[in-house]
Amino acid sequence: MENQHPIIHQNVIVMRHGDRIDNFDPLWTSTAARPWDPPLAQQGHDRACQLGKSIQQSLGFPIHRLFVSPFLRCIQTAAEFVISFSAINNVHGSIISDDIPNDPSNVK
Template sequence: MPSTRVLLARHGERVDLVDNEWTRTAERPHDAPLTETGLHQARKLGERLKHEGIDRIYASPFLRTVQTAAQVASVIQMPICIENGLCEPLLNRLFPETFAGFNHPELLAKDMPCIDRSYQPLRKPQHPESYSSAQRRCGEVVRALAERHPGQSILLVTHGLCLEYMATALVTSEGMSFSMPYCCLTECIRGGQGSSSHWQYGCKLDASFL
């Protein structure tokens, strides 16, 4: 059987960390979109993945991750599955108690028709989460998605802390750095002819293509 490959990518540059005024007037201040730079980074990520034989794209439901995935999808011509289990850790320090929830895929698909409206998420995270519950959730979701696609290559577009949690849930023998550039790519590989059944890294936090 061919190797199973899980490619983990962080989203591109987000507007609220560049423009301090954005959150004051935003309708959904917890759900920032990409900047123009972020869109460019996402497009470069798509070009990097164009010949990687991706079989499925999954994205966190936050706008910045869906926009990143949509740029990739436009390059490799593939629909996006919105997986709530890939979302940012729903910590009280990051989100107010009045957390408004995720955008519905139908609403996102109005601007990004590449979204697969028929996909049903594996998980529905509830606010608030602790660090430990978010880490457990990320590990469970990445392992479940990998098992769903044996011998295939899948791309998961997520957030910095989630990327760390998911990578270390697979490659348990080696930790991750806390320095995660926008749109960086990490590849986790298992199996293949002459290979171990254990997960190992192909590339790790690679942003050389940006």
């Protein structure tokens, strides 16, 4: 009898950071304290949030880990993604948890 091992699949999603502020405001770098580390523009926040909602609706599996570059724009993108991925709107329009615990140690 053969030794049967279960087949285990691992899904990986790769995404880039959202739109950077210096792509919309070229003068931003001239006054920035950290010109090499631009934050997201509002469009970047919005797109990351929309992506989180879209992926939540289309995935058939949970996300267990999120690995993020230490650049501010990447952290902001991940934060918007996680917030939108793990939240739903209730009848009154406020955001409530959908009972999925978000362990901060899972964000690397």
